[in-house]
Amino acid sequence: MKKFAELEDFASAEAEMLRIRHHLHAHPELSFQEENTAAFVSGKLEQWGYEVTRNVGGHGVVGRLREGDGNRSIAIRADMDALPITEVTESEYASTAPGIMHACGHDGHTTMLLGAAEYLARTRNFSGTLNLIFQPAEEVGPNGGAKAMIADGLFERFPCDAIFGLHNHPGAPAGTILMRSGPLMAxxxxxxxxxxxxxxxxxxxxxxxxxxxxxxxxxMALQTVVSRSVDSTETAVVTVGTFNGGTATNVIAQSASLSLSVRTFSPEVRALIKDRIYMIVETQAESWGATVDIEYDSGHPIVFNAPEETAFATEVATELTGEGSVPECALIPGSEDFSHYLDHKPGCFIRLGNGEDSAALHTPNYDFNDRSLTTGAALWARLAERYLS
Structure with missing residues (x-):
């Protein structure tokens, strides 16, 4: 029986992965500014024998490795950018860039894929084409790095049969692999x-x-959208985030503004809520004699994990970590631009535990849990080997 990557295969690489992760953490770069990070990643990939393409959709990097005569191809993605947050962890490898930190764990995501990249280049235990995608600008919303790389011909230049990615998950034990088929993120x-x-x-x-x-x-009327218009078995959120108007207590304002965040897990509910918001806002305004302008901006689509690819990833994760060790992930009302890749290719987005006591994402005391590095790297290596076996 063919042997695939195991957790213990990465024990000797753990120290190097720690060095890489701490280097990336200490030198964060904001979205669309990841020039040094991209150069660091490219240098590692070239050192290991990958065919490297730079500047895909900005500072995006794609490392391609072919082995054997297999005709299947796989893509695995990690994100590279940091956030405009001042770090307060006081760790020895804390950010050296004022007001910028890796508060979402992208340093860990990049390190795990690099760890897998080194192993796969050294062992060559696959037959087919491996495409490793290091994406810029995940943090900037719907017009970020995923759409930019796709627009720059990612899937035409680097064809793949399926794409996989992951994100760390505060609150779950370090190294725990969480899966969910179908809708995962809103x-x-x-x-x-x-x-x-x-x-x-x-x-x-x-x-x-x-x-x-x-x-x-x-x-007040918008509070009825989810409670009275959406099927009670569905999940959705409509939040009024801002309400601005008026300048003085003795003045009735000429205008006022509101902004909403809408989170949904199905295209049908997404369309329904949009229709209901327009109807409520316009008819309420008309009933008072006011007029209204509405700008409805569609952001990231739903992260929808394809059943076949999710079943495969679950099987690989179970092989790696043991029977019963891959729990189902709850629905996540946050969004993620990996969804744009899934609109083009079947695939699966995975969550990797960052520790039950982990600080929340996007907070100044967050840090990626180094105990997850080996699990993530081994998962990517085994998944690539199995898919291209």
Whole structure:
């Protein structure tokens, strides 16, 4: 029986992965500014014998390795960018860039894929084409690195049959691999609403159309979208994040604005909520005599894990870590630009435990858990070997 990568195969690489992870953590770069990180990644891949393509969709890097005569191809993606947050961990490898830190664990994601890359290049225990994608600008929203790399011909230049990625998961034990078939992470849409009323003196409201009152009625009406329009077996969120209007206590404002965040897990519910928001906002405004402008921006789509690829990844993870050790991941209302890849190719997005006591993502005291490095690298190596076997 053919032998595939095991956790113990990465014991000797653990010290080097720690050095890489701590180097990346100490030298974070913001979205679309990952020049040094990309150069570091490219240098490692070239050293190990990969065919390296730089500047894909910005500072994106793709390392390609062919072995044998297999005709299958796989893509595995890691993200590289950091966040505009000041670190407070006081670790010996803390960020040296003022106001910038790896507060989402992308340093760990990149390190794990590099760890797998070195192993796969050394062992060559596969037959087919391996495409390793190091993506920039995951943190900047729907027009970030995934869309930029796709627009730059990622899948035409580096064809693949399936694509896989992962994200660390605070709250789950370090090294735990969590899977979910179908919807995993939410689509994220943003709605900006501007209400136009008729301003005037606060003592003469009967001569005015008060946009703050109109906006208040809209806020309350929007609470019925999920509770009364969405099937109770579905999951969705409509949050009014901002409500701005007025300049003084004795002035009725001329206009007011609201912004909403909408999270959904199915295309049907996503469309339904959009229709309901338009209807509620427009009819509420009309009932008060106000007018309204609505900007509805569709963000990342749903992270939808293909059943076949998820079953395969679950099988590989179970082989690696043991029977019963791969729990189902709960639905995550956050969003992720890996969803754009899944709109083009079948694949699976995986969650990897970062520790039950891990600080939350995007906070100044967050740090990637080094105890997960070996598991992540071994998972990618075994998955690539099995897929290309």
């Amino acid at each position: 689509a994220a849409d943003t709605v900006n609403i501007t209400l136009h009323g008729k301003g005037g003196h606060a003592a003469r409201p009967h001569l005015c159309i008060d946009p703050i009152v109109v906006g208040s009625s809209i806020v």
